[in-house]
Amino acid sequence: MTNIAIFYYSSTGTNYQLSKWAEEALQESGAEVKVRKIKELAPEEAIAQNPAWKKHYEETKDVPEASMDDLEWADGIIFSVPTRFGNVPAQVKQFMDTAGGLWAQGKTVNKVVSAMSSAQNPHGGQEATILHLYTSMFHWGAIIAAPGYTNQELFAAGGNPYGVSVTVDQDGNMVENVEKAVKHQARRTLEITKKIVNG
Ligand SMILES: Cc1cc2nc3c(=O)[nH]c(=O)nc-3n(C[C@H](O)[C@H](O)[C@H](O)COP(=O)(O)O)c2cc1C
Numbered sequence: 001m002t003n004i005a006i007f008y009y010s011s012t013g014t015n016y017q018l019s020k021w022a023e024e025a026l027q028e029s030g031a032e033v034k035v036r037k038i039k040e041l042a043p044e045e046a047i048a049q050n051p052a053w054k055k056h057y058e059e060t061k062d063v064p065e066a067s068m069d070d071l072e073w074a075d076g077i078i079f080s081v082p083t084r085f086g087n088v089p090a091q092v093k094q095f096m097d098t099a100g101g102l103w104a105q106g107k108t109v110n111k112v113v114s115a116m117s118s119a120q121n122p123h124g125g126q127e128a129t130i131l132h133l134y135t136s137m138f139h140w141g142a143i144i145a146a147p148g149y150t151n152q153e154l155f156a157a158g159g160n161p162y163g164v165s166v167t168v169d170q171d172g173n174m175v176e177n178v179e180k181a182v183k184h185q186a187r188r189t190l191e192i193t194k195k196i197v198n199g
Pocket residue numbers: 009010011012013014015016081082083084085086087118119120121122123124125168
């Protein structure tokens with residue numbers, strides 16, 4: 001079995017949905033999968049002021065939080081994170097920063113990593129967010145499994161050689177249909193992870 005962790009952060013559900021599509025593709029492909037929510041750090045008062053955020057927060061209370069044990073367990077990782085001012089959310093940075101202990105023991109080395117992002121503007125910084133995340137992955141000694149243009153789906157809306165990028169409208173709905181691109185990226189991550197694990 002190849003272990004793939006999907007670590008996501010989501011305020012209003014977009015990246016949760018991307019993660020669920022990735023999970024579906026990985027399970028169909030026979031991987032051992034864990035979907036893990038990156039811990040919320042925003043104060044309850046801030047969440048309460050935004051009905052969509054509060055709703056999603058309540059709905060996903062039972063999703064297990066990402067831990068260092070999950071990170072150690074994973075052979076491959078898919079990150080799905082919203083764009084925040086052209087960068088990863090603080091919650092995601094905090095999660096990565098808590099990996100210092102594993103990093104110091106060499107346990108982040110050779111993990112296969114792939115990332116997806118969403119933003120409200122079609123040019124709102126999705127690629128920048130993915131690249132910021134990949135920068136930290138170079139320090140982990142991870143192997144980046146970007147989608148490139150490895151499948152016809154990636155020439156369609158939302159397909160992106162850096163990693164799936166989707167736009168959300170004012171109501172929080174995804175504008176492009178990226179399900180197939182997400183599933184391709186997930187399968188490709190698994191395929192590369194298997195090659196690394198099995199030599
Ligand atoms: C603090 C903050 C910063 C944001 N920065 C950007 C941005 O730089 N570009 C953009 O297009 N959208 C930006 N957005 C919109 C989010 O990217 C969008 O709500 C998110 O992708 C939705 O994902 P989710 O439903 O998984 O939370 C920002 C939202 C917040 C709350």
